[in-house]
Structure formats: structure tokens, C-alpha cells
Amino acid sequence: MSRTLALGARRIGYEIRAYFRQGDAVFFGFLFPIVMLTIFAVAFSEAEFGRDADGNVVSAAVFYLPAMLAAGVLLSGLQNMALDIATEKSDGTLKRLAGSPLPVISYFMGKIGQVLVSGILQAILLLVIAAVAFGVDLPDSPERWLTFVWVFLLGIATSAILGIGLSGIPRSGKSASAVIIPIVLVLQFISGVYLQFSMLPDWLQNVASVFPLKWMAQGMRSAFLPDELKVLEQGETWNLPGIAIVLAIWLIVGLVLARLSFRWIRKDS
Amino acid sequence: MTQHTGHAVSVRGLRKQYGSFAAVDGVDFEIVRGETFALLGPNGAGKSTTIEILEGYRDRTSGEVSVLGVDPQKGGLAWKARLGIVLQDSGESGNVTVREQLSHFAALYPNPRGVEETIAAVGLEAKAGTLIRRLSGGQRRRVDVALGMIGRPELLFLDEPTTGFDPQARRQFWSVIRSLKDDGTTILLTTHYLDEAAQLSDRVGIIAGGTLLDIGTVDQIGGADARVPVVRWLEHGVLHEERTTEPGRLTHELVARLGEPEGLEVIRPSLEDVYLQLVGSHEVLA
Numbered sequence: 001m002s003r004t005l006a007l008g009a010r011r012i013g014y015e016i017r018a019y020f021r022q023g024d025a026v027f028f029g030f031l032f033p034i035v036m037l038t039i040f041a042v043a044f045s046e047a048e049f050g051r052d053a054d055g056n057v058v059s060a061a062v063f064y065l066p067a068m069l070a071a072g073v074l075l076s077g078l079q080n081m082a083l084d085i086a087t088e089k090s091d092g093t094l095k096r097l098a099g100s101p102l103p104v105i106s107y108f109m110g111k112i113g114q115v116l117v118s119g120i121l122q123a124i125l126l127l128v129i130a131a132v133a134f135g136v137d138l139p140d141s142p143e144r145w146l147t148f149v150w151v152f153l154l155g156i157a158t159s160a161i162l163g164i165g166l167s168g169i170p171r172s173g174k175s176a177s178a179v180i181i182p183i184v185l186v187l188q189f190i191s192g193v194y195l196q197f198s199m200l201p202d203w204l205q206n207v208a209s210v211f212p213l214k215w216m217a218q219g220m221r222s223a224f225l226p227d228e229l230k231v232l233e234q235g236e237t238w239n240l241p242g243i244a245i246v247l248a249i250w251l252i253v254g255l256v257l258a259r260l261s262f263r264w265i266r267k268d269s
Numbered sequence: 270m271t272q273h274t275g276h277a278v279s280v281r282g283l284r285k286q287y288g289s290f291a292a293v294d295g296v297d298f299e300i301v302r303g304e305t306f307a308l309l310g311p312n313g314a315g316k317s318t319t320i321e322i323l324e325g326y327r328d329r330t331s332g333e334v335s336v337l338g339v340d341p342q343k344g345g346l347a348w349k350a351r352l353g354i355v356l357q358d359s360g361e362s363g364n365v366t367v368r369e370q371l372s373h374f375a376a377l378y379p380n381p382r383g384v385e386e387t388i389a390a391v392g393l394e395a396k397a398g399t400l401i402r403r404l405s406g407g408q409r410r411r412v413d414v415a416l417g418m419i420g421r422p423e424l425l426f427l428d429e430p431t432t433g434f435d436p437q438a439r440r441q442f443w444s445v446i447r448s449l450k451d452d453g454t455t456i457l458l459t460t461h462y463l464d465e466a467a468q469l470s471d472r473v474g475i476i477a478g479g480t481l482l483d484i485g486t487v488d489q490i491g492g493a494d495a496r497v498p499v500v501r502w503l504e505h506g507v508l509h510e511e512r513t514t515e516p517g518r519l520t521h522e523l524v525a526r527l528g529e530p531e532g533l534e535v536i537r538p539s540l541e542d543v544y545l546q547l548v549g550s551h552e553v554l555a
Contacts (some may be wrong), residue, residue: 007376007377010373010376014365014369014373017364017365017369018362018364018365019364021364021365021400022362022364087362088361091359091360091361091362092356092358092359092360092361093361093362095326095356096354096356096359096361096416098326099324099325099326099349099352099354099356100349100354100374100377100378100420101346101347101349101350101377101378101420102346102377103346265326
């Protein structure tokens with residue numbers, strides 16, 4: 001077991017190094033939410049997204065920060081993981097590893113570690129840019145930061161595990177982005193990332209509530225938006241227990257899916 | 270299954286069926302420890318299927334297989350640590366340097382070879398700090414070979430290892446393989462270069478249509494008949510050719526009759542000639 005953990009730690013370093021050296025994934029997975037936050041903050045700089053208890057305007061940057069944090073979790077976790085593993089399956093990386101004495105657990109430790117590290121860096125970058133460039137006041141209560149931390153960790157774990165499960169669907173590395181990116185994109189549109197969730201029709205809100213991203217975005221809003229804005233949520237509450245339950249269910253679904261679908265190689269292909 | 274201590278690989282009645290098509294149709298062979306064995310055959314003959322069954326990548330339909338005393342279908346991590354595998358193709362994104370990749374793989378094995386020593390053995394010292402994706406095809410292939418040997422394997426699989434090598438790189442590769450052999454490594458090689466097989470292997474097996482046509486040492490395979498030398502000469506501008514077990518005597522007669530014969534050649538069939546003859550006659554039958 002100690003060998004598995006030591007090799008897992010080595011894999012994390014190896015994966016992070018390789019991740020930041022590939023230009024396209026760094027842009028589409030890592031920098032994308034930051035670019036989008038900038039665009040929204042600039043494009044809607046005159047718009048008003050509500051008011052807090054003191055009557056201060058909620059700006060676009062404030063409003064979109066939690067949405068982009070949630071999008072980042074989904075992109076760093078699910079999209080990055082699913083595309084990465086699908087590519088490694090088709091380009092021979094997994095085949096080579098399958099012939100080496102690397103434990104599967106160490107391989108996944110490396111992947112999840114890479115997702116976690118890039119996800120954390122991405123979140124920090126988003127928070128810093130929001131605060132410095134767009135003057136967003138970050139929360140000052142420890143409870144809100146605690147909410148952010150658990151929503152982030154549970155969200156990224158769920159996304160990463162679901163990404164492993166989804167990596168088995170594309171038949172080739174080339175078709176992987178065509179399969180995975182539409183799923184991620186549609187989820188972002190219906191889950192209150194790009195469009196205000198409260199403006200979506202009830203039936204669409206209900207559909208989105210089945211999937212984890214809506215809950216991650218809601219959790220992020222509860223951490224970063226003034227409490228007055230919770231009237232815009234379903235049931236006019238942040239519903240933190242609901243967030244925890246839905247994400248935990250998806251985490252378990254992801255684990256089962258990953259366990260059933262992951263193979264080092266497609267035998268007899 | 271009985272364990273043959275003298276055998277690194279033992280294959281009995283191996284079959285691999287895809288639907289109604291038998292990719293491997295009853296193959297038997299053994300590889301002695303320390304031996305270099307080449308499996309030769311045209312594309313689609315069943316070479317790669319056989320080698321991938323031995324490596325544990327594919328499950329067999331029937332037959333008995335033992336690799337280092339273990340059934341590859343049940344081989345665990347400790348078994349994999351004793352193997353070195355150079356696959357036929359690799360197309361990894363290669364966002365790590367040669368040195369990083371080798372150090373990383375070295376850490377997976379209990380008793381690895383030195384990283385710099387291995388880089389030098391495949392002649393990539395000048396490229397050690399280069400990202401693998403920036404290397405040429407032949408250089409990437411050398412990284413594959415280096416990764417295959419980094420764990421000091423007892424048994425090394427080389428599936429068409431020198432595709433894309435220039436002649437000099439191929440010679441250098443041969444000397445690497447000879448030094449591995451001197452260290453006692455058992456090697457299973459497939460190649461389309463018959464001179465390579467003749468240079469490196471102790472024994473060769475020729476496979477076509479999923480069956481083994483012949484197996485033996487490089488200078489015995491194909492049987493005595495296939496080894497009969499050919500004498501060629503020009504007589505009044507016409508090419509003559511005669512197969513004879515006594516080329517010296519024929520040459521002597523020619524000299525007596527014609528003086529110094531024009532364009533005289535005594536040709537001993539190479540492994541390539543024997544191979545083409547065997548595979549060709551198989552295709553005629555099939």
C-alpha cells in the first residue's frame with residue numbers, strides 16, 4: 001500500500017507538469033472561466049443583478065464570480081478528466097502503463113491530484129482577479145469560506161469521478177471532445193452558469209436540478225452572494241443540505257460508473 | 270500448470286478466435302531463458318496477437334501459455350515488474366522530457382537501470398532534456414526501447430522495434446540488444462527486417478495464417494533443401510543458374526570448361542530467401 005501511495009504522489013507531480021505544458025487544455029479547461037468572468041464583468045458593467053441589505057448594487061462581476069467558480073470545478077474536474085483519459089486510452093499511454101507495474105490506484109491518484117491542484121489554482125486566480133480587477137468584495141465570514149471550501153471539494157471530487165466514468169463513452173480520442181464538450185456546455189447553460197438560473201422556466205430548472213452543476217453553482221452563490229439574493233433560488237433557500245445530498249449521490253454514481261467502465265485498454269479491439 | 274524452470278516462455282496449442290476467424294490457430298513454441306527468439310511473418314500473420322497474449326494484453330481462446338512461470342491472464346504487478354514491453358506503436362502526447370519520462374518509469378520498478386546510462390545506451394544523450402513530442406519518429410522509438418529496458422526485465426518483448434531507424438541507429442540498437450542478451454535477458458523480437466532477425470536471434474519462428482510454418486536456428490530454418498547454394502554465371506552473355514550442394518566442384522568444372530567464368534557468384538540463401546520461400550509456398554497452399 002505504501003508503494004501505491006508513493007507512486008501516486010509521483011504521478012501527481014508528473015501529471016501536473018505534463019498538464020501545464022499542453023497549451024490547448026490549459027486554455028479551454030483552466031483559463032476559460034477566467035476569460036468568461038472578464039467578458040461578463042466588462043459586457044454587463046452597467047447592469048444590476050440585485051441589491052444587498054444596505055442597498056448596494058450587485059454587479060456583474062459579483063454575480064458571475066460564483067457561476068464561474070462552479071464552471072471551473074466542472075471543467076477542471078469532469079471535462080479535463082474525461083478528455084484526458086479518453087485521449088490516453090487511444091494514444092497508447094494507458095496501454096504502456098498497463099504493461100508496467102503501476103497500480104491503477106496510483107494512476108488515479110495522479111489524475112485526481114492534478115485535477116485538484118489545477119482546480120485550486122484556477123479558483124484562486126478567479127478570486128484574485130475578481131477582487132483586484134473588478135473590485136468584488138470577498139466574503140469576510142468564516143462560515144461562507146467554509147461553505148465555499150466544502151462545495152468546492154465535494155464538487156471537484158464528484159466532477160473528477162464522473163469524468164472517469166464518462167471517459168469510457170467516446171470510442172476514440174479524436175471523438176472525445178465531440179462527445180464530452182456538448183454535455184458540459186449544455187449543463188452550463190441550463191444550470192445557471194451563463195444564464196441567470198432564476199430566469200429559466202420552472203420545468204428547465206427542474207431538469208437542471210437532476211444534474212450536479214446546478215447544485216455546485218447554487219453552493220457557490222450561497223458563499224459569495226448577499227443573503228438577500230436567496231429569494232431567487234428554488235424554494236427561496238440556499239438549501240445547503242440538498243446540495244450536499246445531490247453531490248454525494250452523483251459522487252457514488254460516478255464511483256460505480258468508473259469501477260464498471262474503466263479498463264487500462266480495450267481488450268480484443 | 271507445470272512450471273518449466275528452463276523456459277522463459279512456453280506456448281502450447283495457442284488459439285485466438287475472433288468470431289469465426291482464427292487469428293492464431295494452434296501455435297506451439299518455447300523460449301529458453303537467455304535466448305533471443307524472433308517471430309517472423311507477414312502482416313496479419315498472428316505475430317502481434319501472439320505477442321500481446323504473452324504480454325497479458327489479450328486473452329486467449331484456448332491453449333496453455335506460461336510466461337516466466339505465470340499465466341499472463343493472471344499476471345499481477347510483481348509479474349509485470351519482470352517484463353519489459355516495447356509495443357508496436359506509441360503515439361503519446363509526450364509533454365515530458367526524455368529524462369523525466371525515464372526517471373518516472375524507473376521509479377515503477379524495484380531494481381531499475383540508471384536513467385543516464387539507459388539514455389546513453391539508446392544514444393539520446395543530446396536529447397535528454399527535450400520534450401518527447403519534439404523528437405523525430407526514430408528518436409521516439411528509441412525512447413520506447415529505453416522504457417522497455419529501464420526496469421532490468423528478465424524478459425523483453427520487442428514488437429518491430431527499429432521501424433523508422435536509419436541504418437546507423439539500427440546498428441547501434443543491435444549492439445544495445447546484444448549487451449542486454451549478454452546480461453542474460455531473454456528477448457522475444459518481431460521484425461520485418463530479416464537481416465535484423467539473422468543478426469540478433471538464436472532461433473526464429475516463421476508464422477503465417479496463424480500457424481507456425483517452421484522454427485529453428487537461423488542457419489537451419491527451412492531445412493537442408495532450402496539451404497542449397499546457388500551458383501550463377503554468364504555463358505555467351507546468357508545467365509545460368511544451378512542449385513548444388515557442391516558449389517566448389519561446379520565452379521571447378523566451369524573454370525576447366527570456360528576459363529575464368531564471367532559474373533560468377535555462389536549464393537547461400539539468406540534468412541530472407543528462406544523466409545520468402547516458406548511464406549510464399551504457404552500462400553500458394555492457402
